[in-house]
Amino acid sequence: MLSTLKTYSSIIKDYNIIRFERSGFSFRLRARIELINGFYLHVRETIIDGTKRKYAYHWQDSDANLLIRWDNAPDWDVQTFPHHKHLGAQDNVLSSYERTLEQVLPAIQRTIIAKEKT
Numbered sequence: 001m002l003s004t005l006k007t008y009s010s011i012i013k014d015y016n017i018i019r020f021e022r023s024g025f026s027f028r029l030r031a032r033i034e035l036i037n038g039f040y041l042h043v044r045e046t047i048i049d050g051t052k053r054k055y056a057y058h059w060q061d062s063d064a065n066l067l068i069r070w071d072n073a074p075d076w077d078v079q080t081f082p083h084h085k086h087l088g089a090q091d092n093v094l095s096s097y098e099r100t101l102e103q104v105l106p107a108i109q110r111t112i113i114a115k116e117k118t
Contacts, residue, residue, distance in 0.1 A: 001029065001031070001043075004102050004105065007105075008106075008109060010036075011036050011108065011112050012034070012035060013034045013036050014033075015032065015033045015034065016031065016032045017029070017031050018030040018031060018032060024050075025047070025049050025050030026048050026049055026050070027046070027047050028045075029043065029044070029045045029046075030042075030043065030044055035108065037062075037112055037115075038061075039059065039061050039062060039067070040059070040060055041057060041058070041059050041060075041105075041108065042057070044056045044058075054072060055070070055071060055099070056070070056072075056073070057070045057098075057101065059104075059108060065088075066086065066089065066090070067087075067088065068085050068086065068087055068107075069085065069086040070083075070084075070085045070104055071084065071085075072084075072099070076093045078095045078096075080096055080097060083096045085098070
């Protein structure tokens with residue numbers, strides 16, 4: 001994770017590892033990333049027995065309004081099931097191909113750069 005954060009340091013102001021637990025082939029990570037525009041990305045990743053992966057990347061603005069949340073909770077019927085994203089609202093759900101922090105951060109970076117240009 002730290003190498004990924006370094007790669008995207010141009011959009012990251014700060015980060016905080018809230019929890020990191022590891023036991024055998026399982027681990028749990030919780031982190032909060034502050035972006036240069038005052039927005040935040042909350043990271044939750046869990047690996048169970050080295051095989052089952054659960055994740056959620058919750059991107060919100062400075063007023064805690066949801067921008068996008070990427071997750072793989074099996075609660076929506078989409079083409080990329082169980083991978084999906086919530087755009088601006090819990091019930092606005094689309095298929096998602098971003099499934100890792102390494103895929104989510106470039107999407108956020110593109111948005112930040114595009115907004116800086118306008």
